[in-house]
Amino acid sequence: MRTQPIVFPYQPTWSNTRINLLQRCPRAFVLRYGLAQLSKHHAQGRLLSVAFQIQTPWVLLHQTIREVLLDYIEDHGIGNQWSKGLIRARVKADYTKAIQRRNQRIRTIQSQQMAQSFTVVEPELHLIEMGVDACLKLLENPNFVALLSEGSIERIEATTSVLQGKIRIYAAPDFIHYGRDRTSLVKFNLYGQATRSERERQAALLMMYGEHDSRIIQFSLKYRKWSVNTVASTQTQTKQALNLVSQDVEQMEAIFAQVGKNNDLSLIPLADSFRSCMNCNVRALCPSRHGYEHAKAEQRSLMCQ
Numbered sequence: 224m225r226t227q228p229i230v231f232p233y234q235p236t237w238s239n240t241r242i243n244l245l246q247r248c249p250r251a252f253v254l255r256y257g258l259a260q261l262s263k264h265h266a267q268g269r270l271l272s273v274a275f276q277i278q279t280p281w282v283l284l285h286q287t288i289r290e291v292l293l294d295y296i297e298d299h300g301i302g303n304q305w306s307k308g309l310i311r312a313r314v315k316a317d318y319t320k321a322i323q324r325r326n327q328r329i330r331t332i333q334s335q336q337m338a339q340s341f342t343v344v345e346p347e348l349h350l351i352e353m354g355v356d357a358c359l360k361l362l363e364n365p366n367f368v369a370l371l372s373e374g375s376i377e378r379i380e381a382t383t384s385v386l387q388g389k390i391r392i393y394a395a396p397d398f399i400h401y402g403r404d405r406t407s408l409v410k411f412n413l414y415g416q417a418t419r420s421e422r423e424r425q426a427a428l429l430m431m432y433g434e435h436d437s438r439i440i441q442f443s444l445k446y447r448k449w450s451v452n453t454v455a456s457t458q459t460q461t462k463q464a465l466n467l468v469s470q471d472v473e474q475m476e477a478i479f480a481q482v483g484k485n486n487d488l489s490l491i492p493l494a495d496s497f498r499s500c501m502n503c504n505v506r507a508l509c510p511s512r513h514g515y516e517h518a519k520a521e522q523r524s525l526m527c528q
């Protein structure tokens with residue numbers, strides 16, 4: 224793949240997805256946010272971007288749950304009531320479409336002889352049922368029912384960012400509720416209950432999208448049950464969270480700076496654990512495809528030279 228040498232792409236950017244990927248595997252991070260972006264006008268670069276768009280059926284199910292809930296909330300705001308049957312039909316249709324798009328991406332990659340770890344699947348009925356169950360349980364949750372019983376709603380796209388100094392931050396709430404007494408910034412956490420400090424950090428960053436007296440409401444899904452946390456975050460906490468964001472961005476810049484001439488990635492650390500490689504979108508481009516332990520040992524010896 225012919226590309227220009229890596230520089231930090233466009234402007235420093237922070238999101239949970241970015242920092243999580245960097246922590247899981249610096250090499251995958253550089254491929255996704257460095258090479259794939261810089262070479263997006265080349266066929267190979269586009270292929271790399273397609274590879275990174277492939278999500279597991281589990282992730283697609285949770286993306287579907289979020290979309291259906293947000294559409295429900297928007298419709299509720301204009302007085303349209305959904306039946307349980309409509310919710311079931313929406314989850315089934317949206318999830319099926321998501322799986323079809325995923326299969327299409329996998330076929331595109333396979334047609335270019337770029338082997339990867341994913342295989343095409345059919346939408347599984349038990350996952351659809353799980354999605355319907357999660358939606359219905361939230362819509363019956365007393366805290367959620369109380370929230371929607373008055374006021375108005377503004378849906379916020381996940382791509383809505385905030386510029387803090389030189390850093391673009393993606394940490395948007397799912398929607399804002401304008402109530403009689405106050406404004407609430409509402410976030411769905413669909414991948415399990417975050418730790419207390421993770422929730423506090425998330426709340427502190429969410430405050431950037433509201434007023435100083437806004438409250439944060441986090442609905443978290445774990446083991447098919449919803450829990451709710453309501454927090455009033457302070458400006459000091461937001462400042463502390465922004466300091467951590469700056470430190471994360473410094474780590475990202477440091478990793479990009481390690482990319483060698485001609486985009487040589489040999490010194491970019493591989494994942495710390497083989498578990499990260501099992502569902503990796505770009506394993507076909509990684510030395511670990513010939514054996515993780517061997518690739519780690521080779522990299523250690525390179526680093527000592």
Ligand code: SF4
Nearest residue numbers: 248493494500503509
């Ligand atoms: S296969 Fe493993 S080491 Fe290689 S890029 Fe993927 S996660 Fe990182």
